[in-house]
Amino acid sequence: MLKPSLPLTSLLFLQLSLLGVGLSPMVLTPGGNEDTTGEVQCFVFNAEYMNCTWNSSSEPQPTNLTLRYWYKNSADKVQECGHYLFSEKITSGCWLQKEEIHLYQTFVVQLQYPREPRRQAKQMLKLQDLVIPWAPENLTLRDLSESQLELSWSNRYSSHCLEHLVQYRSDRDRSWTLVNSRSSFTLPSVDVQKRYTFRVQSRHNPYCGSCLHWSEWSHPIHWGSNASKENPSSFALEAVLIPLGSMGFIISLILVYCWLEWTMPRIPTLKNLEDLVTEYQGNFSAWSGVSKGLTESLQPDYSERLCHVNNQQFLVNTNCSIAVLLHYIRKKVGLTKKDTIDLCDETGTMKMFFLSKTPTESASKFLTVRNTYYICKVERGPPGTRLENAYKAFVPLLKHPEPELIDALRTQCDILEKNRIKMIRIKKPRRSFQLKPPQMSQ
Numbered sequence: 001m002l003k004p005s006l007p008l009t010s011l012l013f014l015q016l017s018l019l020g021v022g023l024s025p026m027v028l029t030p031g032g033n034e035d036t037t038g039e040v041q042c043f044v045f046n047a048e049y050m051n052c053t054w055n056s057s058s059e060p061q062p063t064n065l066t067l068r069y070w071y072k073n074s075a076d077k078v079q080e081c082g083h084y085l086f087s088e089k090i091t092s093g094c095w096l097q098k099e100e101i102h103l104y105q106t107f108v109v110q111l112q113y114p115r116e117p118r119r120q121a122k123q124m125l126k127l128q129d130l131v132i133p134w135a136p137e138n139l140t141l142r143d144l145s146e147s148q149l150e151l152s153w154s155n156r157y158s159s160h161c162l163e164h165l166v167q168y169r170s171d172r173d174r175s176w177t178l179v180n181s182r183s184s185f186t187l188p189s190v191d192v193q194k195r196y197t198f199r200v201q202s203r204h205n206p207y208c209g210s211c212l213h214w215s216e217w218s219h220p221i222h223w224g225s226n227a228s229k230e231n232p233s234s235f236a237l238e239a240v241l242i243p244l245g246s247m248g249f250i251i252s253l254i255l256v257y258c259w260l261e262w263t264m265p266r267i268p269t270l271k272n273l274e275d276l277v278t279e280y281q282g283n284f285s286a287w288s289g290v291s292k293g294l295t296e297s298l299q300p301d302y303s304e305r306l307c308h309v310n311n312q313q314f315l316v317n318t319n320c321s322i323a324v325l326l327h328y329i330r331k332k333v334g335l336t337k338k339d340t341i342d343l344c345d346e347t348g349t350m351k352m353f354f355l356s357k358t359p360t361e362s363a364s365k366f367l368t369v370r371n372t373y374y375i376c377k378v379e380r381g382p383p384g385t386r387l388e389n390a391y392k393a394f395v396p397l398l399k400h401p402e403p404e405l406i407d408a409l410r411t412q413c414d415i416l417e418k419n420r421i422k423m424i425r426i427k428k429p430r431r432s433f434q435l436k437p438p439q440m441s442q
Contacts, residue, residue, distance in 0.1 A: 040067070040109050040123050043213070044131045046157055050101050052109060053085065053093035064091045065111050072106035072124065103128045103209075128209035133157045136164065136200040139221040144186065149223060151185040151198050159183060161208035165201050167217070170194040170224070195224035318367045322352055323359035333375060333397060340378035343367065344396070348408025350376065374398060376409060391417045 042052040052069075056062055067081040085093030104127075111121040136153040144150050155162055166185040167176045172194055179185060181200075190196065199220045204211035314332060316325060326341060335341060342353035351373065352366045367373065375397045381387030394409035 040111060040121070042107070042109065042125055042127070042130055044101060044103070044127050046134045047101065047103065047131060048098050050096040050127070050130075051085070051093055052081075052096070054111060056087070056090045056092055062088075062090045063113060063115060065113060066091075067094045068110045068112065069094075069096075070108050071102055072108055074102075074105060101127065103131070126209075128204070129211050130213075131204045131209055131211050132213050133162060133202045133204070133215045135216040136202055136218040139198065139200065139218055141198070141221060141223050147189050149187045149190055149196075151187070151200075151221075152183075153200050153218065155202055157202075158208075161204060162202045163205040165203075165214065166198065167200070168196060168198045170196050190224070193225065195222060197222050318362075318364040318369065320363060321360050322356050322363050322366075325363045326352075326359075329375060335377070340380065342376050342378065342394075343373040344376050344394075344405075344409065345371070345373055346405070348405045348412070350394070350409075350412055353378070374401075374405070389420065391420065 040052050040054050042050060044050045052067065054065065054067075056065060067084075068078050069081070070076055070078045081094035081096075083095040083097075084091045085095060087093075107125045107127050109123050109125065113119045134156050136155055138154045140152050142150045142152070151166065151168075153164075164181045164183075164185075166179045166181050168179075168187065169176045170191070185198075185200075187196075197220050200218045201214045201216065203214045316328065318325065327337075329343075330337065330339060330341060343351045345351065352363065355366055377395045377397060379392040379395060381390035381392060391413050394413045396405060396409065398405075
């Protein structure tokens with residue numbers, strides 16, 4: 001006889017349908033075909049009650065099935081389900097209370113079909129493999145040190161029969177981290193700027209059963225600060241401003257570089273000296289300010305402030321023309337107006353001899369303030385000879401010049417002389433010879 005269902009049976013059936021499936025043994029009909037209708041799925045919830053369900057909707061005509069159960073090798077008699085579960089007024093399960101559950105005995109269930117008395121589905125189940133504990137409760141976090149956290153919890157089941165799965169992540173992580181644990185969990189390193197979330201689930205461990213079904217997840221517990229959660233609007237603003245700021249900074253650097261290239265004087269090096277000579281076609285006299293008639297036409301302007309002499313070193317004011325500066329230097333070192341001179345830095349690179357186009361240019365374009373320069377005399381060939389315009393040497397007016405300085409000046413002088421000879425050969429006209437045809441003797 002079917003009895004009316006208890007309150008909450010529909011809720012229990014819904015909970016069971018969400019947790020998974022149980023055992024699925026093969027049940028044969030009297031004709032020998034497989035019968036999937038009679039499959040009974042049982043789960044023991046925290047050893048407090050058990051639900052056994054089956055599917056009656058696959059029958060050609062829905063039928064109220066009868067469930068009988070007993071324990072193998074036990075003196076208990078066969079009993080019929082005392083509290084049926086219904087689905088659309090058709091029996092679909094059975095609810096058994098705690099006193100009717102014996103975990104470590106073989107549980108036998110049998111479905112009977114009222115219209116086919118010979119059709120029976122019998123199954124033997126190990127209830128210890130079907131236990132699903134309640135979700136862990138009372139999750140607690142404790143600070144072990146400045147960077148360690150300990151997570152603990154409690155269960156309404158024997159703790160020695162449970163294993164646990166801890167799941168955690170920070171607000172900056174996209175995926176969860178899973179860790180197996182027995183009774184508590186320690187996170188060895190945490191960031192105080194992050195917000196962490198923890199939750200735990202449990203299941204029967206292999207010492208007490210072989211259940212593969214986990215409990216529901218516990219209610220999450222949080223630790224940390226909400227400061228790391230950025231406002232989406234501020235994040236979007238940063239995503240736009242940072243690239244624009246970077247582009248603006250790069251463009252500014254390019255503009256500053258172009259401005260420096262345009263305003264700062266170009267200082268020749270030994271690598272491009274030969275190219276400069278070729279570009280200006282060897283017209284070096286216009287650079288050095290010692291062309292014929294230059295000294296006569298340009299006189300120094302003593303209204304400009306010139307610095308005092310200090311032993312063999314003296315200071316000069318570069319806010320003047322190249323012609324004035326060179327005239328003042330010649331006078332200081334006792335050279336004549338016909339002597340060709342220039343200034344070189346400590347590496348031996350000539351400054352104004354190669355870069356200036358006219359002697360009226362300002363010397364400050366080629367000389368850096370608060371820097372040291374050496375006076376170099378340009379030695380030419382004997383006057384009145386074919387080599388009077390030749391470059392023989394650049395001689396620094398020092399008592400003991402460094403060998404590296406001498407080598408650098410010699411290299412520049414050799415390049416100038418080679419290019420001078422090259423320009424002479426280019427300008428020299430080529431002679432053409434006209435061959436007369438041989439005369440035939442008569």
